[in-house]
Amino acid sequence: MSIIAAATLLATSRQPIQTPVVWLHPEGQILVEGKAFSPRTSEGTKRVKTANGWGYDFDGVRSGLLFGDLPAAQLTQSLTVSTWLYLRSYVNDGPGAQILFRGDDRNGHDPFFLVIHGDGTINFAVQNEHDKGRHITAEFPLNRWVHVVATFNAESGRMRLFLNGDLMAMTITSLTPFAQLQSDYAPGFSIGNVQNNIGPHNQPINGIINDLRLYRGDLDLEEFGMFQSSPQIPPKGSS
Numbered sequence: 001m002s003i004i005a006a007a008t009l010l011a012t013s014r015q016p017i018q019t020p021v022v023w024l025h026p027e028g029q030i031l032v033e034g035k036a037f038s039p040r041t042s043e044g045t046k047r048v049k050t051a052n053g054w055g056y057d058f059d060g061v062r063s064g065l066l067f068g069d070l071p072a073a074q075l076t077q078s079l080t081v082s083t084w085l086y087l088r089s090y091v092n093d094g095p096g097a098q099i100l101f102r103g104d105d106r107n108g109h110d111p112f113f114l115v116i117h118g119d120g121t122i123n124f125a126v127q128n129e130h131d132k133g134r135h136i137t138a139e140f141p142l143n144r145w146v147h148v149v150a151t152f153n154a155e156s157g158r159m160r161l162f163l164n165g166d167l168m169a170m171t172i173t174s175l176t177p178f179a180q181l182q183s184d185y186a187p188g189f190s191i192g193n194v195q196n197n198i199g200p201h202n203q204p205i206n207g208i209i210n211d212l213r214l215y216r217g218d219l220d221l222e223e224f225g226m227f228q229s230s231p232q233i234p235p236k237g238s239s
Contacts, residue, residue, distance in 0.1 A: 018215060018216075018217070018219070019033065019034045020213040020214055020215050021033060021072045021073060021075070021214045021215060021216055022037075022067070022070075022072065022073060022189070022191075022212070022213070022214040023211075023212070023213050023214075024054075024055065024056060024083075024191070024209065024210070024211060024212040024213075025053075025054075025211075026052055026053020026054055026055075026210070026211050027053060027054065028047065028053070028054040030065070032067075032070065032072050033072050037067070039065045039066055039067045039068075039190075039191075040065075040066040040067075040068070040197075041064075041065060041066075042062050042063050042064040042065075042066065042193065042197040043061075043062055043063065044058065044059035044060075044061045044062055044063030044204070045057070045058055045059070045063040045064060045065060045192065048208065050084075050208070050210050052084060052210050052211060053210070053211065054210075055084070055208050055209055055210030055211070056191070056192065056208065056209050056210075057207075057208045058192040058193070058204060058205045058206065058207060058208070058209070059204070059206065060088070060089065060092040060093070060097070060204045060205060060206025060207075061092070061093070061204060062193070062197055062202060062204060063192055063193060063204050063205075064098075064190050064191065064192040064193025064194070064197055064204060065190060065191040065192055065193075066188060066190050066193075066195060066196070066197060067188060067189040067190060067191075067195075068188050068189070068195075069181060069183075069187040069188050069189070070188070070189040073102055073189035073214065074102075074179040074180075075102075075111075075112070075177060075179075075214075075216060076111075076154075076176060076177055076178060076179050077154040077176065077216070078151075078152055078153050078154045078155070078216065078217045078218040079112065079151070079152050079177075079214065079215065079216060079217070079218075080149065080150070080151045080152075080213075080214075080215040080217060080218060080219040081099075081100055081114055081124070081148070081149070081150045081151075081212070081213070081214055081215075082147075082148070082149045082211075082212070082213045082215070083099065083100075083147075083148050083209055083210070083211060083212035083213065084145055084146070084147050084148075084209070084210040084211050084212075085099065085145070085146055085147075085148055085207060085208070085209055085210075086143075086144070086145050086146075086207050086208040086210075087116065087140065087141075087142050087143070087146075087205070087206070087207040088142065088143065088206045088207050089142065089206045089207075090116055090117070090118050090119075090120055090142070091116060091117065091118040091203075092204060092206050093202050093203065093204060094194075094201060094202050094203035094204075095117075095118075095203065096115040096116060096117050096118075096123075096203050097115065097116040097203055097204060097205040097206065098113060098114075098115050098116075098190065098191075098192065098193050098194055098203045098204075098205060099113075099114040099115060099116065099122075099148075099191070099192070099205060099209065099212075100113060100114045100190075100191055100212065100214065101113040101114075101115070101189070101190045101191075101193070101194050101195060101203075102177075102181075102188070102189045102190075102195070103181065103187070103188075103194065103195060104181045104182050104185035104186055104187040104188070104195065104196075105185040105186045105196055105199045105200060105201065106182065106185050108127075108131055108133075109127075109131060109181075109182075110125075110127055110133075111126065111127055111177035111178050111179070111181075112125065112126045112127070112152070112177045113125055114148070114150055115203070116140060116205065117137075120139055120140060121137045121138060121139055121140060122137065122138055122139075122140040122148065122161070122163075123135045123136070123137045124136050124137075124150035124152075124159065124161050124169075126152055126159070126173070126175055126176065126177045127175065127177060127178075128175045128176060128177070128178055129178040129180070132175055133175065134159065134171060134173035134175050135159075136150075136159050136160070136161045136169035136170065136171050137161070137169055138161055138163055138168035138169050140163070145210075146163055146164060147162075147163070147164050147165065148161075148162070148163060149161075149162040149221060150162075151218045151219065152177075152218060153218035154176050154218075156172070157172045157173045157174055157175075158170065158171075158172055158218070159171050159172070159173060162221065165221060186199050191209060191212060192204065192205050192209060193205065
């Protein structure tokens with residue numbers, strides 16, 4: 001399905017039929033399980049206005065939204081991530097630029113994440129408690145708005161990655177993400193960077209994230225209103 005067809009079909013549906021686990025709501029709130037939540041905001045992160053409502057601009061230095069070890073994000077079964085993303089550069093620091101991340105300060109012990117790599121790709125990954133993981137990848141453009149959907153189905157093992165409504169990558173895995181991170185290694189969930197802004201790792205994104213949603217379950221594109229009008233241009237103004 002092209003983004004034009006999807007947007008035409010779903011542009012009038014601004015509310016998803018399922019409550020997201022985490023939602024950067026276009027009206028400006030950050031919601032966890034439908035309730036207002038205030039994550040810790042690292043320096044270089046600001047709320048900005050786009051044509052698709054409020055989003056968050058990350059400067060690619062130490063910026064990020066840090067939620068702590070959020071119980072709602074301890075997903076071990078099927079999950080879906082949906083977001084609009086405007087990327088100004090690929091990787092400014094570290095091995096990647098994290099869009100959405102769950103993990104701790106141990107190297108590579110991360111249940112799930114959506115990340116940009118320096119080779120110009122976006123990567124969606126799940127990992128089990130034995131540090132065995134699987135990922136899918138697609139090329140990602142700079143300096144334009146792209147709608148991203150990543151899904152994982154724990155029952156079938158199917159992982160999918162969509163850009164602008166088109167299926168770009170798919171695989172099957174027997175691996176599933178794990179719940180328990182290590183309490184003395186700064187466990188957490190984050191958007192725009194890794195989970196700890198004063199730890200040994202820094203993987204900041206340089207760009208704008210708009211209407212990010214994390215769901216339980218492997219959702220089809222038609223199941224909820226993830227396709228709204230594209231933000232179209234870099235935002236102007238901030239809160």
